[in-house]
Amino acid sequence: MPAAAVTCSAPTIVAGPTIGPANPPTGCQKPTIASSYAPVLPAIGQAIHMGVRNVGEQLTVQFPAGTSGFSVISQGAAANPYFQVQLASGAAANAPLPTPIGSPNNATFFTYPDPGVNAPSDRNILWSGPLSPGFAAVTFPNTTAALAQADAGLPTGTWSFTVSDLLRECGNFSDCNDPHRGSTANVYDITVLTRSGGIPAKGALDVAIYLATTTGLKASDAPTDPDLNWVVQRFAADMARGGICLQTVTFYNLPTWAENRYAVTTVGTAAIVDPCSDYRQMFTLAQPGNTVNLFFVDQLDDSDGPPGSVTIGFDGAIPAPTTTSGTVAGGAVASMADLRMAGAACSGSFNLNCGPDVIAETAAHESGHTLGLFHPSESDGSSGDSFDGLVDTPQCVCEVCASSSTISNCLNNSGTSSNFTQVEGDVCHSGTQVCGGADYLMFWQLTGFSAGNVSPQEGQVMRMNPVVRPL
Amino acid sequence: MRSMVRVSLAMLCLASVAGAEPDPALRGRVEGLLGSYRTVSAQQWKALGPDAAPILASVVEDAAALPTFRARALAALGAVDAAAATPYVQRFLADASAPKVVRSAAIGAAPAVLGEQAALPLLRPFLVGDDRTLSEVSARVLSRAGAASCSMLGTEAKRRPDRESFARSAAACESRLRAGSKPAE
Numbered sequence: 001m002p003a004a005a006v007t008c009s010a011p012t013i014v015a016g017p018t019i020g021p022a023n024p025p026t027g028c029q030k031p032t033i034a035s036s037y038a039p040v041l042p043a044i045g046q047a048i049h050m051g052v053r054n055v056g057e058q059l060t061v062q063f064p065a066g067t068s069g070f071s072v073i074s075q076g077a078a079a080n081p082y083f084q085v086q087l088a089s090g091a092a093a094n095a096p097l098p099t100p101i102g103s104p105n106n107a108t109f110f111t112y113p114d115p116g117v118n119a120p121s122d123r124n125i126l127w128s129g130p131l132s133p134g135f136a137a138v139t140f141p142n143t144t145a146a147l148a149q150a151d152a153g154l155p156t157g158t159w160s161f162t163v164s165d166l167l168r169e170c171g172n173f174s175d176c177n178d179p180h181r182g183s184t185a186n187v188y189d190i191t192v193l194t195r196s197g198g199i200p201a202k203g204a205l206d207v208a209i210y211l212a213t214t215t216g217l218k219a220s221d222a223p224t225d226p227d228l229n230w231v232v233q234r235f236a237a238d239m240a241r242g243g244i245c246l247q248t249v250t251f252y253n254l255p256t257w258a259e260n261r262y263a264v265t266t267v268g269t270a271a272i273v274d275p276c277s278d279y280r281q282m283f284t285l286a287q288p289g290n291t292v293n294l295f296f297v298d299q300l301d302d303s304d305g306p307p308g309s310v311t312i313g314f315d316g317a318i319p320a321p322t323t324t325s326g327t328v329a330g331g332a333v334a335s336m337a338d339l340r341m342a343g344a345a346c347s348g349s350f351n352l353n354c355g356p357d358v359i360a361e362t363a364a365h366e367s368g369h370t371l372g373l374f375h376p377s378e379s380d381g382s383s384g385d386s387f388d389g390l391v392d393t394p395q396c397v398c399e400v401c402a403s404s405s406t407i408s409n410c411l412n413n414s415g416t417s418s419n420f421t422q423v424e425g426d427v428c429h430s431g432t433q434v435c436g437g438a439d440y441l442m443f444w445q446l447t448g449f450s451a452g453n454v455s456p457q458e459g460q461v462m463r464m465n466p467v468v469r470p471l
Numbered sequence: 472m473r474s475m476v477r478v479s480l481a482m483l484c485l486a487s488v489a490g491a492e493p494d495p496a497l498r499g500r501v502e503g504l505l506g507s508y509r510t511v512s513a514q515q516w517k518a519l520g521p522d523a524a525p526i527l528a529s530v531v532e533d534a535a536a537l538p539t540f541r542a543r544a545l546a547a548l549g550a551v552d553a554a555a556a557t558p559y560v561q562r563f564l565a566d567a568s569a570p571k572v573v574r575s576a577a578i579g580a581a582p583a584v585l586g587e588q589a590a591l592p593l594l595r596p597f598l599v600g601d602d603r604t605l606s607e608v609s610a611r612v613l614s615r616a617g618a619a620s621c622s623m624l625g626t627e628a629k630r631r632p633d634r635e636s637f638a639r640s641a642a643a644c645e646s647r648l649r650a651g652s653k654p655a656e
Contacts, residue, residue: 024635214603261635264575264607268510298604299572301579304510307612308546308579310539310572313508337572338537345535352506355537365508379509403496419518424503426496446506 002453006202008245011236015220018253020285028276029284030078030328032189036288037323037466044470045194053163056184060160061192068150069140069195069464072098073321074188076134081185083133084273085167088175093273095131096165096188097138104157113172120389132317132329133275139319142372142461143389151199163188193466200470203244203463208291210252212262213298219251227339227356230346234360238441238452242459245471258285265333267314268303275328283316283331290323290467292367293331300335313362315369322467332366334359352448361446368442371462375444376437381423382411390457394436396428401435403427425449494522501526505540513550524552531559538570549580556584564593575608582616591619598627607636614640621648
């Protein structure tokens with residue numbers, strides 16, 4: 001069952017200034033950003049900066065009594081030699097991750113890949129793509145098992161972890177083609193954020209929206225623009241279903257060079273794996289602060305689709321390295337191409353013909369990724385890792401839900417990795433635990449069945465992200 | 472006369488595509504993919520089969536549908552049935568009143584659907600035109616096409632040093648050609 005929305009005051013829409021350098025920076029930017037977590041938020045945890053560390057180095061950190069969550073933020077040095085990994089299927093982002101992680105009783109708390117092949121919901125941490133090159137956060141809790149531990153409190157004492165990245169772990173995979181697999185050449189700036197006080201029943205979140213547009217729309221228009229207001233209201237309503245109250249939504253202008261460069265942004269594999277792509281460089285304009293960072297662009301092209309393809313939104317990483325705004329992984333992007341398709345369709349519940357509804361739902365969906373949520377079912381709906389790590393989100397299992405004419409081509413039947421039946425909204429809206437999910441915010445498609453629903457555990461995961469304050 | 476015949480054939484094609492009776496289940500699958508947060512590859516669109524073409528065409532035609540979905544449908548139609556996409560690509564390249572993102576999709580699909588030689592003269596007005604978005608999109612599309620497109624882009628980059636993206640697209644294009652990569656399909 002989806003969670004009931006919490007009651008919130010309407011968010012305040014603020015017209016922010018123009019941010020970013022007046023002229024385009026020279027070359028590719030890969031900044032390392034100090035976390036704004038502890039100095040600004042209420043005392044819900046600590047930010048422990050551990051400095052620049054080598055891949056393969058084991059670190060220890062003291063978790064204070066009452067710790068219920070943590071986040072390890074790894075930021076690659078600009079001079080690192082390897083931001084990508086070559087797999088048989090092509091280039092992937094070389095994302096950093098701490099592995100293994102050891103708890104105070106010397107037990108292995110997390111290791112990647114999971115040797116026991118536990119179901120995602122039974123793992124202490126679920127680590128999965130989309131991956132971001134060089135910069136990432138691993139945040140606990142994000143599974144059902146982890147939420148139970150967070151609720152009970154983590155063991156106090158000395159925790160350990162090893163600095164690592166996908167390239168170092170690549171040798172564990174049969175499809176690793178990278179000649180540098182196992183390399184320890186990269187270095188990462190490491191910050192550990194701890195979180196105390198258990199899982200809050202209600203959270204508060206601030207959002208920064210950066211306007212990358214050449215339409216003339218400015219941040220100063222936001223407080224009175226009816227379509228942008230509609231976007232913010234529905235976005236807030238979606239987050240309230242996750243127990244989160246949007247408090248301040250600040251719109252910023254970008255300098256002219258950035259408007260021109262990023263108004264039409266391209267996503268796709270090439271852009272995702274390259275820290276220097278326009279898509280990733282755009283994120284470096286995010287201002288410091290404890291916010292979810294959304295970039296609203298005029299148009300979002302998709303280079304992995306057939307020529308001419310566009311899409312509605314894309315996240316920078318799951319979760320984003322929140323509180324270090326301004327890295328190449330610290331944002332998400334949504335298309336504003338449909339902003340002015342308002343009118344009669346925009347009334348009451350979500351309507352697929354209402355442009356502001358679609359933008360709002362996309363903004364909320366990408367914010368969900370930023371805060372650590374995965375899709376409840378991936379498009380193949382085929383096996384354990386095609387589903388998120390939460391037992392209370394409906395799954396959509398292909399070989400149960402697909403139509404009679406397509407069920408034989410499910411990936412677990414005769415489908416192949418390049419040609420398989422996808423579990424779509426029209427077969428995933430039964431409301432059952434095995435053929436459901438189409439009405440959920442994090443479903444992999446936005447369809448007429450979408451209702452922005454959020455499960456109780458999805459809400460808990462989001463509220464435990466460092467950027468969400470207890471309310 | 473020749474252009475009139477071409478227009479008539481195009482209209483006939485458009486009418487036959489848009490007039491087919493769609494399978495409701497297939498329509499549901501098409502509409503789901505149009506709203507996907509995930510990339511839908513050309514192969515995945517083609518896997519829907521030729522019966523998806525009239526459904527995609529009906530979305531492209533639907534003025535009440537969101538422009539982003541119409542644009543995505545046009546790109547998909549180019550993959551599923553290039554001949555069926557041809558009249559729509561031509562129409563949206565010519566129709567200045569159409570939503571910009573749909574026109575962008577037409578620009579993007581043009582080299583693959585119409586062929587590079589036929590697309591070049593149709594894309595040049597966008598490249599040199601005043602509409603910044605369509606100009607940027609056409610520069611990127613030309614940078615992924617063949618040598619003739621690359622040459623046109625290089626010429627325009629020299630003529631318009633104020634357009635940073637032209638220089639970047641031209642450089643990407645030249646680099647790709649030097650490396651021997653084929654144009655995007």
